[in-house]
Amino acid sequence: MRKTDDQIRPTRKGSPHLTVYCLPEEKEQIGRNAKNVGLSASAYLLNVGMGYEIKSTLDSQLVGDLVKVNADLGRLGGLLKLWLTDDKKLAAAGSTFTEGTVRALLKRIEGTQAVMFESVKKL
Known part of the structure; x- marks a missing residue:
């Protein structure tokens, strides 16, 4: 059975991206913070932006x-x-x-x- 357009769920990769402008030091800090909680910088920023509590590893x-x-x-x-x-x-x-x-x-x-x-x- 073939899925119709109604049944196909969009993915984040196919969705528009968000650009964040920051200084090099800020980018490094975001990267360190993301690494400390075991996430990629993208996943970390998405979780923070969506208001999720970040749980540290x-x-x-x-x-x-x-x-x-x-x-x-x-x-x-x-x-x-x-x-x-x-x-x-x-x-x-x-x-x-x-x-x-x-x-x-x-x-x-x-x-x-x-x-x-x-x-x-x-x-």
């Missing part, structure tokens, strides 16, 4: 970073728990359990928490 990237940092904290906590509860295995492996080792691990955990806190502040 940066938020999802930050959430991914937080998940990685949280996993690091879990691994470090598990290691600390192993050191504190299973002295026999450490002795058999020739490792010595020292206060300095625990303090170094705690400092590392605190550093990771600081990275996580900075990521949360960005959200």
Whole structure:
């Protein structure tokens, strides 16, 4: 069955285009803004012009970073728990359990928490 002219939907490529005059710096900024939200400059400007809310992909990237940092904290906590509860295995492996080792691990955990806190502040 053949489509009639009534049934054919117009596409944007076949529609008239819109020209936007801007300075080179403005064009670069629009390009950066579009890239930050994962859109082409054309799609970005169309969405802004139509009044749509632009949703950033940066938020999802930050959430991914937080998940990685949280996993690091879990691994470090598990290691600390192993050191504190299973002295026999450490002795058999020739490792010595020292206060300095625990303090170094705690400092590392605190550093990771600081990275996580900075990521949360960005959200």
